[in-house]
Amino acid sequence: MSVLDYESVIGLEVHVELKTPQKLFCDCSTTFGAPPNTQVCPVCLAMPGTLPLLNRECVEYAVRAGLALHCDIAPSSRFDRKNYFYPDLPKAYQVTQNFAPICTGGYVDVATENGMRRIRITRIHLEEDAGKLIHHDDHSLVDCNRCGVPLIEIVTEPDIRSSEEAVAFLRKLRAVVRYTDVSDGKMNEGSLRCDVNLSIRKKGETTFGQRVEMKNINSFNFVARAIESEFKRQVAILEEGGTIIQETRRFDEKTGETSALRKKESAADYRYFPDPDIGEVLVNKETIARILASMPRLPDERKAMYKDTYELSDYEAERLTADKDLSDFFEEAVKETSYPKTLVNLILTDLSPLFGEDETEVPLSPISLGALADLLGKDIINSNTGRKVLKVMLEEDQDPVAYVEENNLAQINDPEVLQSIIDATVNSNARAVNDYRRGRTPALRALMGNVMRETQGRANPILAEEMLKATIAKNA
Amino acid sequence: MTITDMTIQELASALRKGDLSSYEITSTFLNNIERLEPSVGAYITVTKDDALSMAEEADMSFREGDDPGLLAGIPMALKDNIATSGIRTTNASRMLENFVPAYDAYVTTCLRKNGAVFLGKANMDEFSMGDSTEASAFHVTHNPYDASRVPGGSSGGSAAAVAAGEAVYALGTDTGGSICQPAAFCGLVGMRPTYGLVSRRGITAYASSFDQAGPITRTVRDNAAVLDAIAVRDPKDGMASRFAPVPDGGYVGATENAFGNPVIGYVEEFSKGLNPSVRGALEHALQFYESTGARVVSLSFPHLEEALAAYYLLTSAEGYSAINRYDGVHYGYRAADAETVDDIYMLSRSDALGLEVKCRVLLGSYLLSKEHYDAYYEKAARIRTLVIQAFNTLFNACDAILAPVTTGPAPLLGTRNSESLNGQYSSDRFTVLAPLAGLPALAFPYGLTQEGLPIGLQLMGPRFSEGRLYMLATAYEDAHERLPRPRLLHELRNGNNHECP
Numbered sequence A: 001m002s003v004l005d006y007e008s009v010i011g012l013e014v015h016v017e018l019k020t021p022q023k024l025f026c027d028c029s030t031t032f033g034a035p036p037n038t039q040v041c042p043v044c045l046a047m048p049g050t051l052p053l054l055n056r057e058c059v060e061y062a063v064r065a066g067l068a069l070h071c072d073i074a075p076s077s078r079f080d081r082k083n084y085f086y087p088d089l090p091k092a093y094q095v096t097q098n099f100a101p102i103c104t105g106g107y108v109d110v111a112t113e114n115g116m117r118r119i120r121i122t123r124i125h126l127e128e129d130a131g132k133l134i135h136h137d138d139h140s141l142v143d144c145n146r147c148g149v150p151l152i153e154i155v156t157e158p159d160i161r162s163s164e165e166a167v168a169f170l171r172k173l174r175a176v177v178r179y180t181d182v183s184d185g186k187m188n189e190g191s192l193r194c195d196v197n198l199s200i201r202k203k204g205e206t207t208f209g210q211r212v213e214m215k216n217i218n219s220f221n222f223v224a225r226a227i228e229s230e231f232k233r234q235v236a237i238l239e240e241g242g243t244i245i246q247e248t249r250r251f252d253e254k255t256g257e258t259s260a261l262r263k264k265e266s267a268a269d270y271r272y273f274p275d276p277d278i279g280e281v282l283v284n285k286e287t288i289a290r291i292l293a294s295m296p297r298l299p300d301e302r303k304a305m306y307k308d309t310y311e312l313s314d315y316e317a318e319r320l321t322a323d324k325d326l327s328d329f330f331e332e333a334v335k336e337t338s339y340p341k342t343l344v345n346l347i348l349t350d351l352s353p354l355f356g357e358d359e360t361e362v363p364l365s366p367i368s369l370g371a372l373a374d375l376l377g378k379d380i381i382n383s384n385t386g387r388k389v390l391k392v393m394l395e396e397d398q399d400p401v402a403y404v405e406e407n408n409l410a411q412i413n414d415p416e417v418l419q420s421i422i423d424a425t426v427n428s429n430a431r432a433v434n435d436y437r438r439g440r441t442p443a444l445r446a447l448m449g450n451v452m453r454e455t456q457g458r459a460n461p462i463l464a465e466e467m468l469k470a471t472i473a474k475n476a
Numbered sequence B: 001m002t003i004t005d006m007t008i009q010e011l012a013s014a015l016r017k018g019d020l021s022s023y024e025i026t027s028t029f030l031n032n033i034e035r036l037e038p039s040v041g042a043y044i045t046v047t048k049d050d051a052l053s054m055a056e057e058a059d060m061s062f063r064e065g066d067d068p069g070l071l072a073g074i075p076m077a078l079k080d081n082i083a084t085s086g087i088r089t090t091n092a093s094r095m096l097e098n099f100v101p102a103y104d105a106y107v108t109t110c111l112r113k114n115g116a117v118f119l120g121k122a123n124m125d126e127f128s129m130g131d132s133t134e135a136s137a138f139h140v141t142h143n144p145y146d147a148s149r150v151p152g153g154s155s156g157g158s159a160a161a162v163a164a165g166e167a168v169y170a171l172g173t174d175t176g177g178s179i180c181q182p183a184a185f186c187g188l189v190g191m192r193p194t195y196g197l198v199s200r201r202g203i204t205a206y207a208s209s210f211d212q213a214g215p216i217t218r219t220v221r222d223n224a225a226v227l228d229a230i231a232v233r234d235p236k237d238g239m240a241s242r243f244a245p246v247p248d249g250g251y252v253g254a255t256e257n258a259f260g261n262p263v264i265g266y267v268e269e270f271s272k273g274l275n276p277s278v279r280g281a282l283e284h285a286l287q288f289y290e291s292t293g294a295r296v297v298s299l300s301f302p303h304l305e306e307a308l309a310a311y312y313l314l315t316s317a318e319g320y321s322a323i324n325r326y327d328g329v330h331y332g333y334r335a336a337d338a339e340t341v342d343d344i345y346m347l348s349r350s351d352a353l354g355l356e357v358k359c360r361v362l363l364g365s366y367l368l369s370k371e372h373y374d375a376y377y378e379k380a381a382r383i384r385t386l387v388i389q390a391f392n393t394l395f396n397a398c399d400a401i402l403a404p405v406t407t408g409p410a411p412l413l414g415t416r417n418s419e420s421l422n423g424q425y426s427s428d429r430f431t432v433l434a435p436l437a438g439l440p441a442l443a444f445p446y447g448l449t450q451e452g453l454p455i456g457l458q459l460m461g462p463r464f465s466e467g468r469l470y471m472l473a474t475a476y477e478d479a480h481e482r483l484p485r486p487r488l489l490h491e492l493r494n495g496n497n498h499e500c501p
C-alpha cells in the first residue's frame, strides 16, 4: 500500500470577519490595526452589568453571505454562550450560534483539475471574535480591540478531497464575501481564517476515518501545506499499523508540519446554553427580499457570462472572477478592445505574477490595457513588442497607441518593405540559405533573426517567415 | 411626625412647601445611618458627601422653580449590584471590593434624572446569590425588628435600610424573591416587576432571564412612585419589552383606581407547610378582600416542586456563566501569588468568591456539561414553559393571586446555612414562581406576629399588571394601620428628637 491508495476527507470551518463598522454587540469600531485597547468599551470589556445589544447590520451581512452561498435563511435563530476561560475572552464565554444557526444548507461550485466540484455548506453562524494575546518573555499582554468583532463561521460538509480543492474552495469563498462586500477577506489581517478537519481512508471506501482538527490557518499556501503534511502523517501511521487519535493539531509554518496541542485544549466541554441576554434573531421575508434585490452579480454569474460572451475556458473565467477587483478591471478593459481573448492572455499570463494573495491591484488603467490588446489583436504590434510596451506601461501608465507611434514600434506588415529586407538577407547569407535547403531547419531561425534585427524587431513574424520561405524556394 | 416616618408623598409636599429642605432630610438620614449602622449593617458604602451635595442640588432646583419630579431631594439607598459611576459597586464580593464603575446603571440614571439623593450602597448576598444577606463577603445585616434575625435577601441591606429609617426607600433586585422576601421580613412593600419592564443594564447579572430591579418602600404609593421613575424603556437592554403598557397617570395613578369587583385567586397548594401566623395572615387577607367586594376563587397550581427545581437549575446555569468573568484577569481581585494564567484563575476565584457563589457555580457547571445538559438544563427549560402555561390558565380564572411570601417570619441569624440545602431552598417556593414565569409580584406587609416580627403577603398578576397589583395592595393598606416602626427606632427616638417643624 502507498500514499496513492489513500484519499483525504476534508471539511473546513472558515471564519470570516464581517466588514460592519461596529462590533456585534456594542458601538465600538472594528477598524483593523488601531493601538491596543483603544476600540473598547465597558460592554466588550465585560464590565459588571453591561449588556449586549445585537447590531442588526451584522445579521443582515450574515444573511447576505448566506444567500450568496445558496443557504436557507432561518426565520428565527438565536445566540448561545460557549463557556471557557482564556485571557483574551473577558466575558469567559463567547457568544455564538450553536443550537440554531442563521443559515443552513448551501454550496460552492469550484473548478478543479478534475472538473467542477460542488462543496456543500452545512451551516453558517454568527459569532463574536476574541481579543489577542501579545506574549513577552515573562508576561503576556491582552489587546481587546477585536473582542466582539462580528464573524461568520462557514462550516462545510466533508466534501473536499485534496489540498487543491480546499484552496479552490477558499478562493471561491473569498470571492463571494468580497463581491457581496460582507468582508475584506484578507487572510494576512486575519479577516479570513480557516480550521481544517481531516481524516483519511482507502480510496473507494465510504466510511470516515478518525478526524484530526488543525486550527487557525491563515494563508492559502499554509492550508495546502498543512493538508499535505497531515495526510502523509496519517498515511504513515496507518501503514505502520497504528491508529489515529482524534485531536487538535497545530500547523507550524516554519517546519511545515503539524504537532499535537495539549490534550486539555482539545477535550474542552464548552457548556453551551442559550444566551439569556439576547432574544430571538428574526429575519422576515421582506428583509430577505430586500437583501436579494441589492445583491451584486456574483462570481458564478459573471463566470457563466464570460464563458458565453468571450468564449473563455472554465479555468480562465474562474481565475478572472476569483477576485472582484480583477473582474471589475476586466469588464472595464474588455469594453476597449475587440480582442477579449488577447486581453485575457495579457491579464492571466503577463499581469498575474504581480498579484498578491490578498490583493489584486492592477497598476494600470483598464482603458490602456484594452488598447494594448487591440494593438496586439490587430497585428499593429507583435507579442514581443507587446511585452515591452506593457513593461513601460507598468512603470508609468501610458497610452500604448501614442507610445507605439512615438517610438515607431508598429509592426511592419507591408509585404513590399518586408520583401526588400528579406531579399537582402537571402542574398547576404548564402550559406545559411544553402543549409536550410539541405534540410537543416535551424538555419531558418538564423535568417529570421537577421530579418528581425534589420527591422528592430518590428517585422510581422508570421508574415515574414512565410515570405522568407517563399523567397528561398523561388530562388532555388 | 418625624422625618423618618414620612412617606415620599409627604416629604415631597413638605419640600415643595418649603417646610423641609432636602439637606435637612438627607442630614437626618445620614445621622440615623451613623447611629444605627453598628447595630443594623445595612450599608456597604455610605456616600455622605455625595448625598449632601445631591441634596443641595435638589434644594437649588426647588429654589429655581425646577421640579424634576416626586423623588427629587429624597434620600435613598441602592443595592450594591447597581452600577453607580464613581461610587464603588462591590456586589458584596471580595472580588469587586474596589471596583468603581465608570458608568451608571440605567435605573441609576433614571433616579438621577428624577433628582434622587443617593445615601449609599446597600448590603446584599454576594452577587445576589443567597436569601439572608449572610452571604455578603463583608458583614451580616440585622433585621431592624429583631437584631438577632436576618433581614432576608438577597436585597437584605436595601430592606433593612428602609425599615430602620436609614433611607426613605431603596432599590433592590430580584432573581427569585430577592425583593419580596426581604420586604416581607422587614415589614415593607417590595415590587418585583414583570421581566422586561425595568432595564437590567448596569445591574450585575445573576440570572439574566430572571433579573429585575424594583423598589422597596414603606407604603404602596411610595412604591408606585419609585416604579414610575425606573420603569422607563431602555433601548439598550435587548430584553426590555417594547410593549410595556404603563398605565395612564403612571403607577401612582393606578393606586387610586376603583377597586371594582376583582377576582382574587387562592392556590390551595400554597397553604401547605405554613407557619400558623402566615396561614392566619393569608386567611384574614382573603376575608378582607371578599368583604371589600372581590370574589375569591380557589385554584390549583400543579407544578410547585418541579418549579422550584427548575428555578434552581436555570439560575445556577445562568449564574455560573455570569460569574465566570470575575476571573482575576481584566479587573477585580487577583491573587498576589499567581504565577501562571491558570493560577490567576484558580487562586483568585478560590480566594475572592464566597461559598454560596462557589456552590452555584459548581452546580451550574455540572448541569450544563455535555453529559447532563439534557437531563437538567433542557428539562428545566421545559418546566419553565409549563409554569408559564399554568399561570396563563390561572389568570384566565382570576385577576391576581394572593399568596404567602415565605412560610414564616424572618429566621434567626446563622440558622440558614445549617439547614439542609433542600430546606433552605424550599422556603423560597412561593417567591420563585413569578420570576420563573417573568411575572410581577408585589409583597406588602400584613402585620406583626405575637413576637413582633413582620409577616408579608404577595400579589402576583399577569405580565404588566403592576398597576392592578398596586391598586389591590393600596386597598388593603388603606384599610389597615401601618406597621409600627422597629423597636430599634423607638429606642433611638427616645434619645433624639427629629420632629418635623
Ligand SMILES: [Zn+2]
Binding pocket: A023, A026, A027, A028, A039, A040, A041, A042, A043, A044, A045, A148
Ligand atoms: Zn465595545
